[in-house]
Amino acid sequence: MLRIQGLSKTYPNGVQALRGIDLEIPTGMFGLLGPNGAGKSTLMRTIATLQGADCGLIHLGDCDVLREPEQIRRVLGYLPQEFGLYANITAEAMLDHLAVLKGLRDRRERKTAITDLMQLTDLWDVRRQRLGTFSGGMRQRFGIAQALLGDPKLIIVDEPTAGLDPEGRQRFLNLLGRVGRDIVVLLSTHIVADVGELCTNMAIINEGRVLVAGDPRDLVKRCAGRIWQRTVSDEDVDAYRTTQEVLSTRLFAGRTIVRIYSGTTPGEGFAPVEPDLEDVYFLTLRAGDLN
DSSP: EEEEEEEEEOTTTOOOOEEEEEEOOOSSEEEEOTTTTHHHHHHHHTTTSSSOOOOEEEEEEEETTTTOOOHHTEEEEESSSSOOOOTTBBBBHHHHHHOOOOOTHHHOOOOOOOHHHHHHHHOOGTTTTTTTGOOOOHHHHHHHHTTTTOOOSSSEESTTTTTTTHHHHHHHHHHHHHHHHHSSSEEEEOOHHHHHHSSSEEEEEOOOOOOOEEEEHHHTTTTTTTTEEEEEOOOHHHHHHHHHHHEEEETTTTEEEEEEOOSSSSSSTTOOOOHHHHHHHHHHHHHHSOO
């Protein structure tokens, strides 16, 4: 269990990135949703001991993360949004080097660990290929391989599917799902579908605050019977925004579809539809909570 209590952080330029964050994150996949600038990366970097906090507590089990950074780093796997790779070194050699840095000194033990990880991440066939030739999806899978070195108890992944094509995204999500069954995996993203597909628990954060947290299925159920949809003109969308809680609009076959949150029908032509996590996300950001 990862516990965060009263965590706050203000940067020297005056930006208050975290404002009293409270979260309990159990074993398994936990999704942290929020728009760009919501404070997600600040929270990830603080948990990963890459920066301090102004106040608050973080505990992984009995370990005080902020006071015992060296201890937490021994059981931490971290995949940031942007990470550098040596282009001219092979994947296998780079993992071997990183394994030594993680404390795997025994050569035989190290070789076994690297073989297992490269097979798990579907990189075995390209283990002797230079990292500079890797596609975006291959780079992300290599990032997970290095994060899994040393049998971590906590893995942090920050915006892992940004920039991936649909096939690469799905392969990466499947991989995360496999590795996130027995340890704490914290997935930070602004892509709602990633959380919906993978996570059994989640939180929505904005402007440095946790707005709502819980099981995605339970959060979606709280919107049941209140989501309405119809095809409209662009002019109608502007009109509805003045009188209704418009959650989202999207184009389908060149026509605009509007989704509205309301306890009763918003008007003629609207049909009730099943809510989804995207509805929860937009409603929470607009209203500040899910009540």
